[in-house]
Amino acid sequence: MGLFVAQVLTGLANAAALFLVASGLSLIFGVTRIVNFAHGSFYMLGAFIGYSLMQVLPGMFGFWASVVLAGLAVGVIGVIVEICVLRPVYKAPELFQLVATFGVILVIQDLALLTWGADDVLGPRAPGLKGIVRIMDEPVPKYDLALIAITPFILFGLWYLIARTRVGILVRAATQDREMVGALGVNQAWLFTGVFFLGATLAGLGGAIQLPKGGADLLMDFNILAAIFVVVVIGGMGSLPGAYVAAVLISVLNVFGVTYLPQSTLVLMFVVMAVVLMIKPYGLFGREEVAGEHGQVGEPERPIKPAGIKVRVLVAVGILLLALLPVFGSSFSQVLTADVIIFCLFAASLHFILGLGGLVSFGHAAYFGGGAYVAALLVSYLQTPMEIAFLLAPVGAGFAAFIIGWLCMRLTGVYFAMLTLAFAQLLWSLVYQWGEFTGGDDGLVDIWPSEWLNSTTPYYYFTLVFGIGGILLLRHVAHSPFGYALRASRDSARQAEATGINTKRVQWLAFTFAGAVAGLSGALFVFSKGSVFPTELEVARSFDALIVIFLGGVKTLSGAIVGGASLEYAKDFLTRFEYWRLTLGLIIIFVVILAPEGISGTLRKLAERIGIMKDPDSNHSKIRNPAVNAKAHTRENTRENTREDP
Amino acid sequence: MIDVKNVDSYYGKAQILNDLSFSIGEGEVVSILGRNGAGKTTTLKSIMQLVRPRTGSVMFNGTELVGLPPYKVAKVGLGYVPEERRIFTDLTILENMEVGRQPPRDGVPQWSVDLLFELFPNLSERRGNRGKALSGGEQQMLTIARTMMGNPRCLLLDEPSEGIAPVIVEQMVETILRIKKQRLTVVLSEQNLHFARLVADRAIIIEGGEKRFDGTFAELDAQPEIQEKYLSV
Numbered sequence: 001m002g003l004f005v006a007q008v009l010t011g012l013a014n015a016a017a018l019f020l021v022a023s024g025l026s027l028i029f030g031v032t033r034i035v036n037f038a039h040g041s042f043y044m045l046g047a048f049i050g051y052s053l054m055q056v057l058p059g060m061f062g063f064w065a066s067v068v069l070a071g072l073a074v075g076v077i078g079v080i081v082e083i084c085v086l087r088p089v090y091k092a093p094e095l096f097q098l099v100a101t102f103g104v105i106l107v108i109q110d111l112a113l114l115t116w117g118a119d120d121v122l123g124p125r126a127p128g129l130k131g132i133v134r135i136m137d138e139p140v141p142k143y144d145l146a147l148i149a150i151t152p153f154i155l156f157g158l159w160y161l162i163a164r165t166r167v168g169i170l171v172r173a174a175t176q177d178r179e180m181v182g183a184l185g186v187n188q189a190w191l192f193t194g195v196f197f198l199g200a201t202l203a204g205l206g207g208a209i210q211l212p213k214g215g216a217d218l219l220m221d222f223n224i225l226a227a228i229f230v231v232v233v234i235g236g237m238g239s240l241p242g243a244y245v246a247a248v249l250i251s252v253l254n255v256f257g258v259t260y261l262p263q264s265t266l267v268l269m270f271v272v273m274a275v276v277l278m279i280k281p282y283g284l285f286g287r288e289e290v291a292g293e294h295g296q297v298g299e300p301e302r303p304i305k306p307a308g309i310k311v312r313v314l315v316a317v318g319i320l321l322l323a324l325l326p327v328f329g330s331s332f333s334q335v336l337t338a339d340v341i342i343f344c345l346f347a348a349s350l351h352f353i354l355g356l357g358g359l360v361s362f363g364h365a366a367y368f369g370g371g372a373y374v375a376a377l378l379v380s381y382l383q384t385p386m387e388i389a390f391l392l393a394p395v396g397a398g399f400a401a402f403i404i405g406w407l408c409m410r411l412t413g414v415y416f417a418m419l420t421l422a423f424a425q426l427l428w429s430l431v432y433q434w435g436e437f438t439g440g441d442d443g444l445v446d447i448w449p450s451e452w453l454n455s456t457t458p459y460y461y462f463t464l465v466f467g468i469g470g471i472l473l474l475r476h477v478a479h480s481p482f483g484y485a486l487r488a489s490r491d492s493a494r495q496a497e498a499t500g501i502n503t504k505r506v507q508w509l510a511f512t513f514a515g516a517v518a519g520l521s522g523a524l525f526v527f528s529k530g531s532v533f534p535t536e537l538e539v540a541r542s543f544d545a546l547i548v549i550f551l552g553g554v555k556t557l558s559g560a561i562v563g564g565a566s567l568e569y570a571k572d573f574l575t576r577f578e579y580w581r582l583t584l585g586l587i588i589i590f591v592v593i594l595a596p597e598g599i600s601g602t603l604r605k606l607a608e609r610i611g612i613m614k615d616p617d618s619n620h621s622k623i624r625n626p627a628v629n630a631k632a633h634t635r636e637n638t639r640e641n642t643r644e645d646p
Numbered sequence: 647m648i649d650v651k652n653v654d655s656y657y658g659k660a661q662i663l664n665d666l667s668f669s670i671g672e673g674e675v676v677s678i679l680g681r682n683g684a685g686k687t688t689t690l691k692s693i694m695q696l697v698r699p700r701t702g703s704v705m706f707n708g709t710e711l712v713g714l715p716p717y718k719v720a721k722v723g724l725g726y727v728p729e730e731r732r733i734f735t736d737l738t739i740l741e742n743m744e745v746g747r748q749p750p751r752d753g754v755p756q757w758s759v760d761l762l763f764e765l766f767p768n769l770s771e772r773r774g775n776r777g778k779a780l781s782g783g784e785q786q787m788l789t790i791a792r793t794m795m796g797n798p799r800c801l802l803l804d805e806p807s808e809g810i811a812p813v814i815v816e817q818m819v820e821t822i823l824r825i826k827k828q829r830l831t832v833v834l835s836e837q838n839l840h841f842a843r844l845v846a847d848r849a850i851i852i853e854g855g856e857k858r859f860d861g862t863f864a865e866l867d868a869q870p871e872i873q874e875k876y877l878s879v
Contacts, residue, residue: 166744173734173745180732183694184746185720185796287736 002136007259009135011252013144016151017043017210019247021224022231023158023240024202030175030238031195034086034097035414037543038104039228040221042200045108046074046207047216048116051123054211060127071205078200082193085589090192092596095360099550100592102543105221106585112218114579123211143212150209155244158202162240171195175238226425226539230273233418236286245284266429270422274407277419281411304356304557306479322464326457334460335528336572341467342524344564347548348471349517351560354549356478357510358490360417363424364518364545366404369537371397371519372526373431376444386450386527393523394516400427401515405508421539428537443533447526463524470517475557477513486510551591553598562600647672647800647831648693653702655685655692655855662688663699664855670800675822675832677842678850679877685855686835687729690802693833694726695719706800723751725798729805729835731785733792735778739769742777742788746795754799755828762791765821783814790821801825803834807841819844839877851876 025039050070057066085100129146132139162168174181174191182188207216214220231250235242250269257265276284307315322341326334350364374396378384384392404423411419431438438444453459477483488496489503496503526532535541544567552563570587574580595602648670655663662685670676678686691697693704695716704711711719720726734742743759750756763770766787772780780788786806793801806822807815822845826832836842842849843863851859851866853876859866866872 166747169737169741169744172737172741176734176736177732179696179716180728180734181745182716183696183720183726183728184792185717185748186745187715187717189715 002138005136006138006140007255008252009140009144009148011255012151012248013141013147013213014251014255015244015247016147017206017214018224018227018231018251019151019244020154020206020209021203022228022235022247023243024199024206025228026232026235026238026240026243027162027171027195027202028199029232029414031171031178032086032090032097032192034101035095035417036101036199037098037225038081038101038108039199039203040223040225041105041108042074042078042203043207043224043228044112044216044218044221045077046070046204047123047211047214047220048112048121048207049073049204050208050211051121051216052116054124063124063126067205067208070208071201074204074207075197075201078196078203079193081200082196085593086196087189087192088593089596092592096550096554096592096596099547100589102547103585103588103592106581106588108585109218109221110579110582110585116216116218118218120217121215123213123215125212129212147209151244155240159240167194222540226421227269229418229421230269232283233415233422234273234276234283236283237414239283239285242283242285263433264429266433267426270426270429273422274419274426277411277415277422278407281415283415304478304555307475319464319468322468323461326460331456334456336569338460338463338467338524338528340565340568341463342521342528343544343548343568344561345467345470345524346518346521347545347552347560347564348474349514349521350545351549351554351557352474352478352517353507353510353514354546355554355557355559356483356490357486357507357514359507359511360413361511361542362417362421362539362546363542364420364514365537365539365541366420366424366427367397367401367515367518368522368525368541368545369431369532369534370400370427370515371522372532372536373438373444373522374519375523375526376447376532377438379447380444386448386453390449390523390527393526394519397519397522398512398516401518402508402512405511405515409504409508409511421542424537424542425539428534428539431537432534438534441534443531445531447532448530449527453527459528463528466520466524470520471561474517478557482506482509547588551588551598553601556598556600556604559598559600562603563598566599647674647707648833649703649705650689650693651703651705653692653699653704655688655697655699657688657697662697662855663692666692666702666852666855666857668850668857668860670831670833673829673831674848675826675834675846676848676850677846678833678835678852679837679839679842680835680852681837681877684853684876686837686852687804688855689852690726690804690833690835693719693802694724696726720796720798721748723754723797723799724802725793725796725800726802727789727793727804727806729808731782731789733777733780733785733788736776738776739773739780739788742792743795746792748796751797751799754797755830756797757794759795762794765824766791783810783817786810786814786818787821794825798830800831800833803832805835805837807836807838815841837877839873 021039021043024042025036028034028036028039050066053066053069054063057063081104085104086097089097089100126143126146129142132141133145134140162171170181170186170191174188178188181191207220227250231243231246234249235244235246250272253268253272254265257268261268280286322337325337329337346368350361353359353361371393375389375393378389378392379386404420408416408419408423432440434440448454449459449462453462485496485501485506488499488501489506493503522536525536548563548567549560550563551567552559552561570584574584577583591599597605650669651667653663653666654661666685666689678689680686688697692699693711695711695714699712702712706722706724709722711722734745737745740759743762763773768784769787769791772784777785777788790803790806803822806818810818819841822832822834826845834842834846846863848862849859849866850857851872858876859869859872
């Protein structure tokens, strides 16, 4: 009994920081609709800044002053990020901003490395709260009790701010319809900045307040990211009490997990999330998403079309050049280009569901790494011939996508994204923690291709055939009737269903297909490297593909390829320098700001402007008012009175 | 008070308003009439800068509105009541009204929650209810009340009679007439000539994004062919 109570108390204390950070994320998402990947970085900065301040400010007062000041300092950093990086891209297509926040993560990582060095920092203990208290004979740190006592006050304070003050009312109104809030005379720009300040401050506070328990290190940004997303989703987007309950639930379960099921601590959190979302799709306290009906900006999407003859010739020339690479290129350039092709295939498979299907998956690495592991396990345990393992990899990944897709399909939007992330993390933690079978952190090694492929040039051609073949297959399906149905389901699910398309089934199949293609790229990957590690299943890998798609351009088929190639080559070049993250982060941020339609979208616009390419819509603008004409036509025929007043 | 001059507005590549010009005087109640798709809503949105005119000018008491963000347009004294109501369904009636609240303005009637509840007794009874619990008519009243909380100099009403029960439409006429008594300028878009006639002093008819008629209802009645051509369905 004593141990039980002590563990619950530890869990409650651990929940404090988690709740602070998660509530900040939830607030920012609610109002700005930005999935702020950099939130973990704010948390890390709070810890480091708090640590530095605690070195200077002495005593109990100094400790708590440091915590508060660290929070405020991170709040100011949040404001700088919001004004410099996000304001220019608010009008960009939905989710595009998350690429910018990813750039911010990289920049902050290197800045923190520059400022505080690479070593982990041990957090100072809180003056006056150093000892332990015995509760039912079990030792409980005093600081834990302090955290348990403080958190409800913070929760109440936040709740009061949101539920009872004018600022809170404006924040909630903006969560629902920000354009309308603007039309009523509220300057949304400052409201957004204010929310960002508050959210970042909370993250900073969370980082500083956990110092005596956890210290500070350069990995804590990514380490907390998955947990706070889980908390926000379990609690329900935008619900503060929900975030608190979820933070407590996760933390307490985690403490018990460490004691009773030490091999499963990582999996546990995601299992809970998956179960909650399957029972309550919008989280424990969440409400069904209604936002997004208003405030959608930008021109209507331009439909994609099969490539014209010019483009086909261009692509053929490109493939020919790639095929000739072994003739004039070094073996290093072949390996690098093979890596790029594999990555492009992976990104293109994500683009298939994200760009064409409108399903944002945050966990696509599950199928890439999944395919790689299927092949590796077959080779390691069953001595399967490489050719068969290679073919079974996409089957296995496709099967995983089939199951996970079925479980995720009832959700939409960010909840869908989160659930896919949860399952990907589940797979990752399984592989990571089931060491006896998967090799755990040490990975699986010695997975080489058969004799006839086991040198650079033959494997390069092998990659070229399957990589380019996979990409062409994706394109082909995009222009098939199935592709039309998929795009129809994305653009108007109801309309599509009314014409007899089973939208959920179409999306589910597309998800499975994309998973299988990702598995193919994973198989190409594992045999080119000869080994596979859990990192291939990580969130970071999923994000890589997401970033590439957004950078390349979501709305163009070539986006994933252009983005993938640019990022891989840029990485290869930049990683030779010491502060490559900083450089890459800044490049990403600049591309996001300067080319909000992605690299390919922007290139196409440029080409249209200088007249190389034809604007497919240009002949429309000659009809002065197509909407009116079309309507006049309808009225004469049917006299129907549908409301579609522009 | 409002001078719209040579305004062209677009949705993407589709032109909706074509060289539209008209003026509204202080204290006038003017109805913009036209069929579905004629460009009524876009006209109001172009004044409010929710749609940014590509060319032309919209002056309001000597201030150029084109290029201002919508919140600044609201600050200079334009109150916008959208057609689709767009109340904040998760907020209570009182909270919805709070969002619209702005400081008092010189030379225009001041509104308060109490005054507005007098004007809309139904809302008063349900002040603690969330927006989503309201009927269509109540929502329509709430959007007007919410905008009035900003003490506007000029009210832009987008199809106030659309989609609400006839009894409520009558109430709406009452309300607009009472607002009119306070010498407030009102621009409302309507498809319903009958409704417009009851509340407005003047009619502007648009079709295909162009102005086809501008005059009093007596003048309009003298030209039945205009009604036939641009308003009958």
